[in-house]
Amino acid sequence: MQNIKKIPYVEADYGKIKRKNMFYIDKTRFIHELENLPNYLFLIRPRRFGKSLWVNLLQYYYDINMKDKFEELFKDTYIGQHPTSDKNSFLTIAFNFSMIKPSKKTVQTYFERYIQRVIEDFLERYHSYFSKDEILKINTFSLIEDKLQEIFFICSRKMLEVYLFIDEYDNFTNTILTTSGTEAYIELTHGEGQFKHFFNLLKGLTSMPNSGLSKLFITGVSPVTMDDVTSGFNIGTNISLDGTINEFMGFTETEVRTLLNYYNKAGLLTLDTEYCLDLMKKWYNNYSFSSDANTQLFNSDMILFFCQKAIIRKTIPEKLIDQNIKIDYKKLRYLVTIDNQLNGNFNRLKSITFDQEILSDIEDSFPVAELTKQKILYLYYTILVCSLYKVKVEENIF
Template sequence: PEGIKEEMNKKKGAVEQLDYLYKECVKTNQQIYLFIDEYDHFTNKILSEPSCLEDYKSETHGTGYLRSFFDTVKAGTYSTIKRCFVTGVSPVTMDDLTSGFNIGTNYSLSPEFNEMTGFNEEEVRAMLDYYATTCQFHHSTDELIEAMKPWYDNYCFAEQSYGSTTMYNSNMVLYFVDNYIRNGGYMPRNMVEENIRVDYNKLRMLIRKDKEFAHDASTIQTLVQQGYVTGELKTGFPAETVAEPDNFISLLFYFGMLTISGTLEGETKLTIPNQVVREQLYSYLLDTYNEADLRFDNWEKGKLASAMAYRGDWKAYFDYIAECLHRYSSQRDKQKGEAYVHGFTLAMTAQNRFYRPISEQENQEGYADIFMFPLLDIYKDMLHSYIIELKYAKGKDSDEKVEQLR
């Protein structure tokens, strides 16, 4: 009706405007379909600074503005708000707003939507087959799938869907295809698009509520060392409990850092989905190892990595890692023992652009601690690859013991 928009604009803020609008719709027997995207943007922004936690609580509890908004949405559902669809990443806000908006159904972990986000392999193949008829390709579809799969595939968003279809990260697939075509049918040198990287400052502030990092450090350490973690995926939790192990594991899952890999001993088993995430997680792990502003000289690191890959000069590269290990490790880190050294070495070698480090790769004689898988699709003239066996000696061990391990 005439004048509605003008009258609505006189109201102060979204809460009053929505309240006015849905009541006017009652009079004209009209219905509202309400879509809210990135509902958690507000939460993540506030939680990225620990000092803002009190502001967050005031906005989402009692008479807080965000709480009032969802109270108004709920009130409108009894009359003219026919459907409301809310999307976001973090499950934090909705839990804190539950009593204000406790009429929703959470579909995040529902198997019927497992394939809604991302591409399945059939779709990726169809895309590659199509472009192969219109652009210059130097590889078959099978060869391109083989190159892409370890980097972009293996997402599962529902426990019941495990073992059936896995999903490729759609942004990453499009990045690869775009680069491959523009490169004239050659593999992109960098398999990770910078824009896709998670904002680690935000993630770090979400999970570090003090300087001890008790749960998150141990969870990531376990993940790196044994390749998986187990826990219960939560559909929501209050912001102040984000550091609890199950909540922290759930947060990593919702941020795309973990994927469902079945069940183990009655709990959900979660693993790192692919090499893109593994590379990001190792970068984050390096950051957690040291509270100082940790910076590694990329130019120096790049030269050492190149000499290792092309000239077989591995000693200088690992001397550099050993130096970093000594320079940046705190006394608390050193108490973690062999797992810490393994994790640090994995994280450092993951920065090497010539290799994909694989932890405890199976071979005929057992396991190598780290296998440096050479990226020959990209660096065809590379000459050297490596397996790494780590031996750990305690500070009090004798020279004879050290020699025996060596």
């Protein structure tokens, strides 16, 4: 087999995946499902589950400046053969909050500086849609929320549609919560500052007709920050438990088998496909994000990690867990302790770890003040525990 596709492990740039001949498991059919949902969407999934790749792909698909690249990027995908009427029809502005330094003392400054740079990039990319006077007026404002508001008002008057993306919206707030404590976190999410004002602006834009903000897509790993910064989730629709997009991220067994067979046939993967699948089912499977779902999912990062290591070593990886996932352990500790003392959540996590099941209502929205109450079953981190319980027991992370 010539021109063998590379494994896109940790790659989140869809354009690069296509240009560099990397293996892409086509999920683009879900663009149709997304367009059938409301315009302002909020989605949470575990870390390293493909959120950033999806946000990046959607930018390529909807960006009006990428119209000439559509065939090159999507010709061999489902959406390339079945495009929607909205393709390449938006000005896109994308934020990735993992790029903000989570320093307790300077986070507001870093946040404002980052937003300012994204605004500058937006105006540069779409300068042909704005007059010099309009750009000058936008830049006269010192506050980022004023600049953004003016951009959206101008776009509204000109009938320009804007699609706004926020990837990893809770990245630096979660870090501050787990490293600096609840007080520092509450000061950031409840106090007066650019971070809270930013979300207040989004809240206002999503509730106004003809605001200039046509679509919104926010991703993260928990609903906690959104609940706190907006005083109860009220920015758009939380689609995290929507059964129609259960397979939106992560790999199905069929998709994993296709991946394994490809590299097996290419002669790079020497391990038997069914042997690999059996092993992967024990370590990477059992994710489900809806009570209506009929399909369990594999962690996509883990699958790509396994394949890359197995190809290099010509046998199974020495360690079956991607070490990058360990970053989440500190957050798990926070869920089961208060002031370094175990709370009621520990018994729930212990039950999941050893019994591999628990009966509980799923709370999909709650502020940090309720995070440690016993009634809370924190869905996405408990899923992580279920999937990786062997590693956690061995390492005695609690």
